[in-house]
Amino acid sequence: MNDDAYEGARLGKSDVVLKTTDLEKAFGGLVATDGVSIEVDRGTITGMIGPNGAGKSTLFNLISGFYENDAGHVTVNGEDVTDLEPHERARKGLVRTFQTPRRLEGMSVREAMLVGPGPQKGESIFSLFFSGSDVTEEERGNIEQTRELLERFEIGHLIDQPSTDLSGGQMKLVELARAFTTNPDILLLDEPVAGVNPTLANDIKRFIRELNEEGQTFLIIEHDMPFIMDLADPIIVLDQGKVLMEGSPDEVRSDDRVIEAYLGGAGP
Amino acid sequence: MSAVSSWVSETLVRDATERRIFATLGLITVLLVVGVLTGVIGPRFLLFQIALVGMYALLSLGLNVQWGYAGLINFSVAAFWGIGAYCAALLTAPNSPLGLGLHPVFGFLAAIVVSAFVAVLIGIPTLRLREDYLAIASLGLAEVIRAIILNEDQWTAGSSGISGIPELLSWLPLTDAATTAAVVVVLIAVVYLFLRRVHRSPWGRVLRTIRSDEDLAKALGKNTYQFKMQAFVIGSVIMAVAGAFYAHLNLYIDPSDLVPLTTFYIWIAVILGGTGSNRGAVVGAAVVIAIREGTRFLNDIGFIQTLGVDLAPLRLLFVGGLIILIMRFRQDGLLPPKDELIWPAARDGGGAGGASASGAAPDGGTASNGGDDR
Numbered sequence: 001m002n003d004d005a006y007e008g009a010r011l012g013k014s015d016v017v018l019k020t021t022d023l024e025k026a027f028g029g030l031v032a033t034d035g036v037s038i039e040v041d042r043g044t045i046t047g048m049i050g051p052n053g054a055g056k057s058t059l060f061n062l063i064s065g066f067y068e069n070d071a072g073h074v075t076v077n078g079e080d081v082t083d084l085e086p087h088e089r090a091r092k093g094l095v096r097t098f099q100t101p102r103r104l105e106g107m108s109v110r111e112a113m114l115v116g117p118g119p120q121k122g123e124s125i126f127s128l129f130f131s132g133s134d135v136t137e138e139e140r141g142n143i144e145q146t147r148e149l150l151e152r153f154e155i156g157h158l159i160d161q162p163s164t165d166l167s168g169g170q171m172k173l174v175e176l177a178r179a180f181t182t183n184p185d186i187l188l189l190d191e192p193v194a195g196v197n198p199t200l201a202n203d204i205k206r207f208i209r210e211l212n213e214e215g216q217t218f219l220i221i222e223h224d225m226p227f228i229m230d231l232a233d234p235i236i237v238l239d240q241g242k243v244l245m246e247g248s249p250d251e252v253r254s255d256d257r258v259i260e261a262y263l264g265g266a267g268p
Numbered sequence: 269m270s271a272v273s274s275w276v277s278e279t280l281v282r283d284a285t286e287r288r289i290f291a292t293l294g295l296i297t298v299l300l301v302v303g304v305l306t307g308v309i310g311p312r313f314l315l316f317q318i319a320l321v322g323m324y325a326l327l328s329l330g331l332n333v334q335w336g337y338a339g340l341i342n343f344s345v346a347a348f349w350g351i352g353a354y355c356a357a358l359l360t361a362p363n364s365p366l367g368l369g370l371h372p373v374f375g376f377l378a379a380i381v382v383s384a385f386v387a388v389l390i391g392i393p394t395l396r397l398r399e400d401y402l403a404i405a406s407l408g409l410a411e412v413i414r415a416i417i418l419n420e421d422q423w424t425a426g427s428s429g430i431s432g433i434p435e436l437l438s439w440l441p442l443t444d445a446a447t448t449a450a451v452v453v454v455l456i457a458v459v460y461l462f463l464r465r466v467h468r469s470p471w472g473r474v475l476r477t478i479r480s481d482e483d484l485a486k487a488l489g490k491n492t493y494q495f496k497m498q499a500f501v502i503g504s505v506i507m508a509v510a511g512a513f514y515a516h517l518n519l520y521i522d523p524s525d526l527v528p529l530t531t532f533y534i535w536i537a538v539i540l541g542g543t544g545s546n547r548g549a550v551v552g553a554a555v556v557i558a559i560r561e562g563t564r565f566l567n568d569i570g571f572i573q574t575l576g577v578d579l580a581p582l583r584l585l586f587v588g589g590l591i592i593l594i595m596r597f598r599q600d601g602l603l604p605p606k607d608e609l610i611w612p613a614a615r616d617g618g619g620a621g622g623a624s625a626s627g628a629a630p631d632g633g634t635a636s637n638g639g640d641d642r
Contacts, residue, residue: 064487090489102481106544107473111609114470115477118489122470125498129465139470139614182488 017042017186017217023062023072032058034241045218047232054238056221060190064096065089077185093185101175103164109174112163113146116181149177153207169196186217193224205231289602315445319517321557322452323510328537328549329459330506336544338499339479341403346530347413348504352379352511354417357430357521364430365423372436376512383508387501395496414526429522436516448517459506463546468611475499536587540594542601551602559586
């Protein structure tokens with residue numbers, strides 16, 4: 001959105017946005033995440049694939065703080081966030097979406113979008129009454145930003161719709177747009193095109209690429225192979241809670257271990 | 269007059285069905301006024317009912333902050349109401365066990381402070397957990413508060429209750445009934461405007477998000493525990509203020525009103541009016557009280573007397589029937605929330621700014637008008 005702000009933020013930060021070190025998580029006897037160490041470089045779209053049960057979602061929950069890890073560390077921009085709550089991690093620039101977005105009852109798309117930016121002055125009751133004009137001004141800015149972003153994502157006409165009326169694909173777009181308004185250092189997308197029709201999936205791919213060209217870093221879990229192979233580089237392959245390999249889409253495609261573990265011997 | 273009616277139609281009425289609902293309410297008001305003028309209804313009785321409806325409206329507004337906005341399941345409405353009522357009664361009645369006889373202002377202040385304290389106390393262990401934990405804990409709290417008031421009679425006068433609570437603003441040149449009715453109207457206006465401001469804001473939007481999907485709010489960087497605590501405390505304080513007012517309305521208070529039924533009347537009022545809607549909370553409270561109080565007179569109707577049955581105890585049945593009808597024909601309540609999360613000045617200003625900034629604005633402008641009429 002704001003290139004100057006982005007460049008400014010970028011100067012002071014290392015080139016690894018997200019790093020996990022020997023992350024471990026077990027549910028009872030089942031080891032879901034078994035010593036995972038990954039790095040996501042600034043400016044990349046990093047993909048994450050793996051067969052069902054490989055531990056992708058668990059890893060996402062560990063990174064975003066929704067699960068507590070048994071061992072290991074998560075760092076964002078070189079800062080250890082392992083002990084922080086999910087909302088504190090989000091404020092450090094680590095923002096995620098969910099696989100199945102829930103509709104926000106009684107909220108229009110505009111209102112649902114406006115939850116994104118933060119922290120907003122108007123989230124404090126004190127400010128609402130004692131610096132009301134600042135709040136209104138900030139609201140106007142956010143409303144304008146919302147309108148522009150929705151138009152850019154080609155869903156500007158939905159701005160007044162109840163968010164409960166959106167299709168699954170439209171909701172995914174709103175989710176992506178809203179997550180982007182938090183001005184994150186890294187966006188974690190959990191299956192951004194699951195259940196989305198091919199046309200809209202292509203739009204989503206295009207928008208992710210556009211945001212990335214403007215400097216936004218992504219880490220994306222996706223089951224749709226053509227989608228992720230086309231979009232992401234590098235790709236991290238998880239299997240049975242461990243990192244199986246990491247490489248370019250071509251390397252992943254031709255790797256025997258991946259073919260064996262994930263693709264069951266068939267090509268992608 | 270036309271300015272007033274256009275204000276009413278723009279800020280309160282959103283569609284044709286709502287117009288009919290408000291027309292019905294207006295008609296009932298006219299009938300009541302005619303009733304008073306013709307002497308069928310005593311003005312004193314009507315004013316007392318208005319004060320009672322007002323008190324229930326305050327309770328509904330309080331619950332609406334908690335349940336309608338933040339999705340907090342609070343089954344201790346009666347307890348917070350009782351805390352307020354007993355704070356007022358104990359501090360102001362000369363013959364209460366404390367025997368202080370203070371000015372009513374201190375009663376209200378104590379109600380606010382004590383209820384906020386209790387709300388924080390119950391919120392700390394429960395608001396970090398799933399929503400059902402607050403539901404269970406608040407059910408317990410309601411019984412604990414009732415048991416304490418009932419049994420610690422050296423402090424609370426127990427089941428014999430406290431009488432001699434002073435009237436509010438008795439120096440005003442109005443009858444006592446008119447004064448209490450005026451006080452409750454002012455209280456509702458203050459609370460309503462306060463809630464309107466906090467709901468039509470980023471604060472209100474975060475709460476509404478928490479209600480639908482708390483994890484999403486966390487993922488967007490919102491400290492949901494803090495927001496839920498604020499909503500819980502604000503709602504509880506409003507309930508306690510309603511209780512303090514009731515003490516000065518009824519001039520007598522005992523623990524028999526602290527039963528779960530009181531809590532569920534408020535839940536019914538909020539659901540009936542439209543969960544999450546402040547307009548709805550007020551209307552819902554009026555409807556519930558109208559049914560509850562109106563059914564007292566059923567047995568006075570000649571036709572029913574000839575049937576030889578006592579219909580008054582069936583009032584819960586009427587309330588239940590109404591709930592079923594509402595759920596069948598108007599699931600979101602009488603006056604569901606709409607466009608209540610953005611301050612009008614910010615929203616309209618944003619649209620106008622867009623008009624000068626980009627060519628796509630006419631589209632946005634008509635769309636936002638369409639939203640109001642929807």
